[in-house]
Amino acid sequence: MSDDAHGAYQVLARKYRPQDFSALIGQEAMVRVLRNAFEKDRIHHAYVLTGVRGIGKTTTARIIAKGLNCIGTDGTGGPTVEPCGVCEHCASIMESRHVDVIEMDAASNTGIDDVREVIEAAKYRPAMARYKVFIIDETHMLSKQAFNGLLKTLEEPPEHVKFLFATTEIRKMPVTVLSRCQRFDLRRIDPERLIEHLASICEAESVEIDTEALALIARAAEGSVRDSLSLLDQAIADGGKDAASVRTMLGLADRARVLDLFGLIMKGDAKAAIEELRDQHKSGADPEATLRDLAETTHWLSTLKISPDLANNPALGADTAARGAEMAGTLGMRVLARTWQMLLKALEELSRAPSAIMAAEMTIIRLCAVSDLPTPEELVKKLTDEQAGSAGSSGPAPTPGPGSAPQARLSVASSNAVAAPKPQGMAQTSVAPEQDLSHLPQSFEAVVALISEKKDGELLYDVETGLRLISYTPGRIEFQPATGAREDLSGRLLQALSKWTDHRWIVSVGDAPGGETISEMRSEQMHSLEQRVRKNPLVAAGLELFKDAELLVIPRKRMTSEELGDVPHGEDLDDDEDLFGED
Ligand SMILES: [Zn+2]
Structure with a gap:
């Protein structure tokens, strides 16, 4: 495209407005359908173009109008998806001054009288072009009466008339009108x-x-x-x-500073996190944008955990990418999912807050408060340990027996009673006598805890999803690889464990069928925990009340059985709220 001939500055959006379909980026699907229709001479008499504002609906409508009426450079051409752009029709349509291409903005012409003019005009043949084209912008704004008036013409459209409706809110268009149009959804551009x-x-x-x-x-x-x-x-x-x-x-905060803030929140350092937030606010970052950035960071780290390729973001520098990879390795998927949920909720509630910065601060305080709470996995572990030990041993805190009221079972939702298993702490398997192996993890669980402690997220993921344990003794692991497990899993596990424990490990793939993978066990346990929580009368009532609610088990704090018994009259409603991941 050439420079503006007049030398005056022309805004880019106008200067680079697409003149034909080839310049219309990202809408290939629509162009393909139109091309087909034009080539087969099956051009619909009404099209509805929908999509967010600024996506190019009106521009597209004008290009279609040109294509319908273009006569080519030699004046003999027919309808085409490649309008020449220079014939008299093309030129005047693009400047919105073609007598037969009528543009109307329904936002300011909503009534039946406005539509009546259109209906009248539609009766007459075009003055000079092939088709009379009506482009109606923001069509959904038309009154019911106006739509009804239009409907008659749409039901029996004169051959020489085409309608192009553009709308941002297709749901507000009557079905009777929509059913007589071919619809194009204009896509957001990647x-x-x-x-x-x-x-x-x-x-x-x-x-x-x-x-x-x-x-x-x-x-x-x-x-x-x-x-x-x-x-x-x-x-x-x-x-x-x-x-x-x-x-x-x-009004965006520096990406590196967003990561700083995210790191402080994950550490649970509320004071430093608030200071950082205020500081960013002072240097011009909009609190809402900061919350969005935090949500985006959460999403980015989650995808990074799954695969580095998925997390491709051209807006990031190399430093940031490296820091992200490190963070993704240490944070659990459950924690990230919980953070995401809380941030989304905060963004939804933002408009109701007295001020955006207050809302952002409260969100950060909340996030910090839950950052050290156990994840559902830890909870499940605690629950199963308790079940296993319920016959004899008693835990450090009063735990309800299996026969107590269903509410009381919720007391597994404690934070202080759950500690990550320490490798040394568990003696389950027999130790080979000839060598002192007491410094090695004494159970396979302890091995997993060690990997987690060493923050090797990739290995942890592979072990959790790819390893079916056949047998374990300290220093020796035999397993069957699960479907899709990486071939180098045994080698990597061996190297990592040997390095961390300063002991030569033997990790081998055996023939015997192994047990379930950790992730399989976990999803079953989550399921059974969820089933139990669901049976809680309070939870059941809540789920009944909020039909679309999704149950999200998020432990908040330790509750005693008395407190739990009191819940219906309790003032701690905030806690209850979180039991139902309300939508
Ligand atoms: Zn033309």
């Missing part, structure tokens, strides 16, 4: 695609700007090309060519 697009425009404009800065713009635009171009305009006007200045422009 960030990668948008970054590419922005980069090509920067090149055309001879503007140098960091990819990281473009990535931030693409992210903020949430898939809207127009918004991304407006932000790019603003960045260029501000002289912001690097990520730091774009961040300031967007």
Whole structure:
């Protein structure tokens, strides 16, 4: 595209508005359907274009109008998905001054009278073009009466008339109208695609700007090309060519500082976390954006845990990526899931808070408060240990027997009573006499705890999902690999354990069938725990009340049986609330 001939500055969104389908990025599916329809001469008489604002609905409608009426450079062409752009029809449609292409904004023309004009106009043949095209923007704003008026024309459309409806809220369109239209959902543009697009425009404009800065713009635009171009305009006007200045422009905190904050929260250091939040706020970060950033970080770390490839984010520098990988290794998936849930809830509630910064601070205090609570796995372990020991031994805290009221069983939701198993603490398996192996993990569980303690997230994941234990003695593991287990699992486990314990381990793959993997056991135990929690009358009542609620077992604090018995009259409603992961 050429420079503006008049020399005056033209906003990028206008200057780079697509003139044909090839320039319309990210909407290939729609273009394919249209191409087919045009080629087979089966052009529908009404199309409805839906999608978020700034996605290109009106632009698309104009391109379709051009395609319908283009006569080609030699004046003999028919309808085409590749309008020439230069014939009299193409030129005047793009400038919105074609007599037969009528654009109407339903947001300001909602009534039956406005529609009546359209219906009247539709009766007459086009003045000069092939088709009379009505482009109605924000169609959902039309009154019921107006829709009814339109319906008659849609039911028996004159051959020379085409309707193009654009709407951001397709649900508000009457079904009777929708059923007479072909619908196109315009997609949000992938960030990668948008970054590419922005980069090509920067090149055309001879503007140098960091990819990281473009990535931030693409992210903020949430898939809207127009918004991304407006932000790019603003960045260029501000002289912001690097990520730091774009961040300031967007009110975003530095990514590294978001990670700092996230780290402090995960450590449960509420004081330092609040100080960091306030400091970021002072330097221009919007509290809501910070909460969003924290949620995004949670999502990013979770995907990093699953696979480094999935967590590809062009907005990140190498340092940040390395720190993220380290964090992902140490944090459990359950903790991340819980954090995500709490952040989403906080964002939902933000509008009801007296101020955004207050809401953000309260969220951070809450997150810090639960950061040291046991995860459901630890709880389940505690529960099964208790069950196993319920015959004789008694725990450090009063635990209800198996016969007590269902509520009392909830007392497993304690934080202080659960400690991560220490390798040395458990003596379950016999120790070979000839050698002192007492410093080695005495059970396979203790091995898992050791891997977790050493923060080798990848190995932990592989062991938990890929290893079916056949036999364990300290220094020796025999297992059967689960389906999909990595081939190098035994080698890696051997090396890691030998290094950590300063002992030569033997890790072998055996022929005998092994037991369940840890992750299989865990999901069963979670299931049975959930079943038990569900039976709690209070929980059952809550689930009955909130039909769509999803049960999310999040331990908050230790409750005694008396407290639990009191719950219906208790004032600690906040705790109850968390038993039902309300939606
Ligand atoms: Zn043309």
